[in-house]
Amino acid sequence: MTAAGADGLDAIREAPSGAVLGFDFDGTLAPIVDDPAAARAHPRAAAALARLAPLVGSLVIVTGRPAAVAVEYGGFDGIDGLVVLGQYGLERWESGVLTVPDPPPGVAEARAKLPGVLEAAGAPSETYVEDKGQALAVHTRRCAEPEVAIERLRSLLAALAERTGLVVEPGRFVLELRPPGMDKGRALRAFIADRGARPSAVLFAGDDLGDLAAFGAVEELRAEGVPGVKLCSGSTEVTALAERADVIVDGPEGVVAFLDALLDGAA
């Protein structure tokens, strides 16, 4: 644990009702699995969040998933006070109410052109396209050589994103074509600004490249005097987050154990 992270954790313990706790979903609250549709939250994740919700100022999940999908796969419906910001902050779910903007026209254009691009790239048949409405995620985890497959796609998908006014969001054996202008850092900052009150402390837990922006938001808040914790759900697939983290735990099991310890006064 870094000294700044320990300060952040102390501040959460001292004034939990003013703290904002944020979490990524896949790889942080939900173990990584081969099939994106088969991902489910760790069996103790929803219970830990339900215990935390009445104690802390705000509890928010910021995910690349559509908000409704994260709620369903997480088993989060019914957790009072939990907010889920989906599609990197474009969508919002709270108390069963879902707000989803219309996708930009570039998504439809990219959807139409993607099969041709995958064919031109010689993408293996196991390449999987997850259509998220606001974004298209191209997964190679199920390919025989997922790293080779993703590298083969990188430049062609970047060109398709540019042609359609989208951006490429890289992740764990996935390249997503999604609208520009939002990321997890902006989403977290906007969520905190909307609350009105300056938080007593902030924590964000993540595992993947998309979570770096949220770590950046924690760093900015720290520079503004808000104590903060950057918690990394560690994996061998992504190391960039561990390099920026205050504390590294062993995947979703470690994240849930960290929350249980925080709740029991042992973290």
Ligand SMILES: O=P(O)(O)OC[C@H]1O[C@H](O[C@H]2O[C@H](CO)[C@@H](O)[C@H](O)[C@H]2O)[C@H](O)[C@@H](O)[C@@H]1O
């Ligand atoms: O922001 P997150 O909650 O971490 O979501 C990021 C992307 O996660 C999902 O893909 C990842 O998890 C899959 C299931 O474990 C795994 O098969 C895949 O390799 C990972 O990249 C999800 O499918 C994407 O839509 C999310 O944007």
